[in-house]
Amino acid sequence: MNETQNAVPATKRVRVKRLPDRARYDRETIEAILDEAFICHVGFNTEHGPVVIPTGYGRDGNNLIIHGSAASQMLRDLSKGVDVCVTVTILDGLVLARSAFHHSMNYRSVVIFGKAELITEKEEKNRALEILSEHIIRDRWKDVRPPSDKELKATTVLRLPIDEASAKVRVGPPKDDEEDHSINVWAGVVPFETTLGAPIADERNIGALPGYLRQE
């Protein structure tokens, strides 16, 4: 079960039921996944049923930071403190087995349950937006024009405590039935690789390419 002293509290809804050997409850694993991905999928219930919306995020210690337009229905719903489930998924590879049945994917995912809280204080809001920006592209914040008071007012920023959370991780080769190993078909893993491509300057760009965008 990989539970450590530094585990998040285990509530009923956060326990991984299917394939529990893939479950991780330690903060290190959960935070590493959150720190690597760019977007989360936010699920909540509305009068019209469940809704799942993709959005960027950041992590401030034990809180996930989400932001959006103050006019966004999602942000308005979440500001009210409704139950929310936020899921972050990284696809690592296709797992190709000898049987159709044992095909799988290697992935790392985190599911967080809780209620989001509004960040209203100006300095705290600014700091949360900086964390979000730095999460997505490090060292950018100091280069750009900071939010004006009007822009800050037009932006809703929420924190979601990472208290009720679990990770699920599949790694490694296919797990075929013993008798299928004699089937003459290629079996193994095909990794996914996500990289940043060559930057495309805006047609009115006047700035030099910053260090954080230079290809190694």
Add this chain to the structure above:
Amino acid sequence: MNETQNAVPATKRVRVKRLPDRARYDRETIEAILDEAFICHVGFNTEHGPVVIPTGYGRDGNNLIIHGSAASQMLRDLSKGVDVCVTVTILDGLVLARSAFHHSMNYRSVVIFGKAELITEKEEKNRALEILSEHIIRDRWKDVRPPSDKELKATTVLRLPIDEASAKVRVGPPKDDEEDHSINVWAGVVPFETTLGAPIADERNIGALPGYLRQE
């Protein structure tokens, strides 16, 4: 609004409210996004609140195909015909503006609302699994051992009609305020590129690398 004769029916919950100029309701756009991505995020409500789970999928004409273990709580819940929201997101790039406020991402996403239906008939179930497999890795199905009756029984396969659906698409450069264009900072788009890496053969692999895994 990009509505065409071939648009999906527009219900209240499916209308894109925020930034409606990014909305697309035509089947061509919706299907192209669904056909390109590998995983979806499935949201539904439970007695413990909303849950969002990542999973693979396929598309059979006007139906999304989802599958999983018959023992999975998600599949059991969805089989009952509860309301579900399935979201597919492709990240295309980071949009770097002159102001923090106008930073964004280029993306293509689809949101589908509806109720899933169980596929029970054996031939239909097999065909749905083949479609799912071919969606993820084309030409693989014919090479592998097909599902046994026991494996088919252990697998739940669902179809979700793509009737209530919308896409949201952001493309192109940053949209800065006119007065910010004189700020001396690089502005533009950094594309994301997801590729398949070099295949890693299983240690007991005896098959030759198939054509669909050879790097161009």
